[in-house]
Amino acid sequence: MAKQSTKENFTSLVEVTGLKFSYGEKEILNDISFTVKPNCLVAVLGVNGTGKSTLIKCLNKINQINDGEVRILGQSIEDLSINELAKKVAYVPQNVSTSFPIDVYDVILLGRRPYLTWSVGEDDRRIVARIIEKLKLEEFAFRKFHTLSGGEQQKVMIAKAIAQQPQIYLFDEPTSSLDLFSQYDILTQIKNLVSDEANSCSAIVAMHDINLASKFADMILVIHDSKIYCYDKPCIALNMTTVSEVYSVEAEVLKTDELGSPIINVLRPKKEE
Amino acid sequence: MWRIDEVFDSTTEESGDLADRIEQRAKRQKFYIFLMLVSTALVAIFSMGLGSSKSLSFSKIIMIILGLETPTDIQESILINIRLPRVMMAIFAGAALATAGTLMQGSLGNPLVSPLTLGVASGASLGAALAIILGFSVIDVPVFDNMVYTTLMEFIPNTLIVVNTFIFSLIVVFIVIKLGELRGVSAESYILVGIAITFINGAIVESLVYFATPQQLAQLTHWSFGSVRRPDLTTVLFVGFILTLLYPRLIKYSWDLNTLAIGGDDFAISTGVDPGLLRRKILVISAFATSIIIAFTGLIGFVGLAAPHIARLIVGNDYRRLVPSSALIGALLVLVADTIGGTLFSPVVLPVGIMLSIIGGPFFLYLLLSKRSGAHG
Numbered sequence: 075m076a077k078q079s080t081k082e083n084f085t086s087l088v089e090v091t092g093l094k095f096s097y098g099e100k101e102i103l104n105d106i107s108f109t110v111k112p113n114c115l116v117a118v119l120g121v122n123g124t125g126k127s128t129l130i131k132c133l134n135k136i137n138q139i140n141d142g143e144v145r146i147l148g149q150s151i152e153d154l155s156i157n158e159l160a161k162k163v164a165y166v167p168q169n170v171s172t173s174f175p176i177d178v179y180d181v182i183l184l185g186r187r188p189y190l191t192w193s194v195g196e197d198d199r200r201i202v203a204r205i206i207e208k209l210k211l212e213e214f215a216f217r218k219f220h221t222l223s224g225g226e227q228q229k230v231m232i233a234k235a236i237a238q239q240p241q242i243y244l245f246d247e248p249t250s251s252l253d254l255f256s257q258y259d260i261l262t263q264i265k266n267l268v269s270d271e272a273n274s275c276s277a278i279v280a281m282h283d284i285n286l287a288s289k290f291a292d293m294i295l296v297i298h299d300s301k302i303y304c305y306d307k308p309c310i311a312l313n314m315t316t317v318s319e320v321y322s323v324e325a326e327v328l329k330t331d332e333l334g335s336p337i338i339n340v341l342r343p344k345k346e347e
Numbered sequence: 348m349w350r351i352d353e354v355f356d357s358t359t360e361e362s363g364d365l366a367d368r369i370e371q372r373a374k375r376q377k378f379y380i381f382l383m384l385v386s387t388a389l390v391a392i393f394s395m396g397l398g399s400s401k402s403l404s405f406s407k408i409i410m411i412i413l414g415l416e417t418p419t420d421i422q423e424s425i426l427i428n429i430r431l432p433r434v435m436m437a438i439f440a441g442a443a444l445a446t447a448g449t450l451m452q453g454s455l456g457n458p459l460v461s462p463l464t465l466g467v468a469s470g471a472s473l474g475a476a477l478a479i480i481l482g483f484s485v486i487d488v489p490v491f492d493n494m495v496y497t498t499l500m501e502f503i504p505n506t507l508i509v510v511n512t513f514i515f516s517l518i519v520v521f522i523v524i525k526l527g528e529l530r531g532v533s534a535e536s537y538i539l540v541g542i543a544i545t546f547i548n549g550a551i552v553e554s555l556v557y558f559a560t561p562q563q564l565a566q567l568t569h570w571s572f573g574s575v576r577r578p579d580l581t582t583v584l585f586v587g588f589i590l591t592l593l594y595p596r597l598i599k600y601s602w603d604l605n606t607l608a609i610g611g612d613d614f615a616i617s618t619g620v621d622p623g624l625l626r627r628k629i630l631v632i633s634a635f636a637t638s639i640i641i642a643f644t645g646l647i648g649f650v651g652l653a654a655p656h657i658a659r660l661i662v663g664n665d666y667r668r669l670v671p672s673s674a675l676i677g678a679l680l681v682l683v684a685d686t687i688g689g690t691l692f693s694p695v696v697l698p699v700g701i702m703l704s705i706i707g708g709p710f711f712l713y714l715l716l717s718k719r720s721g722a723h724g
């Protein structure tokens with residue numbers, strides 16, 4: 075079942091228009107519209123609880139949206155079954171706190187689940203074996219998933235996502251509990267996934283570290299007061315006003331050069347007026 | 348840096364080392380299942396050698412099976428009409444109830460669930476009570492013409508009770524599933540609705556019992572002790588046929604249950620599994636399998652709860668192995684319980700439902716306490 079370079083070329087992989095989502099009475103997201111181009115790493119920023127994760131989960135039917143439309147590769151997700159969607163969109167959760175003892179190899183093999191008709195085929199096994207090699211996971215391929223460290227688990231989840239052969243990757247705070255090395259390691263892997271021109275994949279990543287986002291993302295989407303505050307390149311989106319209004323801190327923005335990613339140096343919490 | 352194309356390119360060679368390790372692991376897993384298969388077969392043959400006819404001993408059975416000895420007509424009749432149905436029904440009942448238990452525990456994410464949790468047993472009791480006490484049966488309803496009625500009567504002993512228990516347990520499960528969905532397809536809503544419906548049915552059955560004659564009461568009590576010695580060969584083959592049709596579908600759900608167990612509903616959805624749909628399918632199929640078994644055997648409950656846990660302690664939590672293993676463990680449990688129940692106070696036969704709890708209960712406790720980190724929640 076290994077399809078080769080059948081990834082279609084779309085001008086935008088994800089199109090969101092007028093998305094609205096609320097938990098019961100509480101409105102979380104309102105009038106969210108944006109598009110994601112191929113080969114693009116979009117970082118979703120915002121303070122805790124603004125609905126970064128919620129937005130990510132609205133894109134693959136984990137959350138049922140109340141209004142608006144999400145189109146994936148030109149098709150509305152309403153018209154796609156959960157199984158069809160899983161072939162186009164892969165989601166990597168923030169952390170999988172499981173005590174379920176299952177081999178790492180089997181977790182990655184689950185990525186082939188959307189393509190299975192009856193049982194695992196030779197192709198599926200070969201794909202998984204090769205992903206394990208590429209991501210250098212041989213060492214713990216047959217260890218139990220729940221005994222791995224946070225960074226290792228995150229890598230396994232990325233491997234599982236790759237096995238799904240998607241064009242859109244969704245990540246929910248992939249670096250939130252990792253050490254510095256793993257943070258850069260994971261984001262480099264994600265960057266590598268989307269920067270392959272021949273494959274036109276994109277990733278939407280919920281993040282809380284502005285500087286990591288600035289360094290790795292092609293586009294920054296800032297959510298504030300349940301709306302999109304801005305959606306632009308890091309050098310434009312990340313300025314003093316954004317940081318001050320969204321994060322309520324006083325900061326200086328150090329620009330490396332005109333087009334390079336800015337570095338935010340937070341000085342102090344903003345004083346009450 | 349590597350390119351995604353390389354991963355999905357089917358022409359490149361794969362690394363030998365990893366493939367070897369995968370193969371070794373698969374062999375090890377198959378060995379366990381083989382071992383259980385062999386022990387079930389051995390106990391089955393052993394059990395065939397037990398019964399009131401002393402001329403048919405264990406060694407004799409082996410001789411007959413190997414074709415070294417021809418049985419007399421009476422012996423053949425005993426073997427085919429009495430012992431074979433008993434042993435086969437024990438295997439079918441154990442396997443079906445244990446599999447249903449495993450799948451339901453997995454899909455509802457709750458280790459305390461058994462096939463009887465969703466009200467199957469209470470529906471069956473209600474059906475039996477209605478048939479025995481009020482003489483009411485669904486097949487008396489005029490929609491069934493005489494043909495269906497008489498054919499069923501001919502093939503199934505105690506037709507009224509059997510059909511009633513089957514239909515009523517199915518009705519009750521469908522009510523529970525529908526009501527559970529009204530409250531959202533979460534695991535907990537099914538369990539809570541199931542418990543409520545069980546109590547309501549229980550109350551109706553007790554009201555009926557209150558007005559029952561002593562004979563009716565005795566018959567109902569007798570029914571409620573599960574036994575694998577009631578059905579004849581035709582019935583057993585029929586049950587086996589239905590279960591064989593259901594089984595491959597059940598095994599296919601192992602993958603989906605694994606995704607649920609690893610990361611819950613969110614993770615399942617992102618892997619292409621619809622958790623609500625999976626739950627509904629599993630509940631319907633499990634209910635069907637359970638209903639058909641208890642319609643013929645009466646209440647056999649414990650195996651559906653215990654066999655999945657025992658299997659889990661032996662082969663681990665991976666549903667791809669757990670589902671077949673718990674079926675074998677279930678078959679083994681019922682077979683052993685029935686064999687002991689039949690020989691302990693021979694010629695008095697203790698019902699398998701009681702024996703299961705007497706032998707299985709302490710064994711289950713022992714396993715739980717000696718290896719307590721095994722079961723997952």
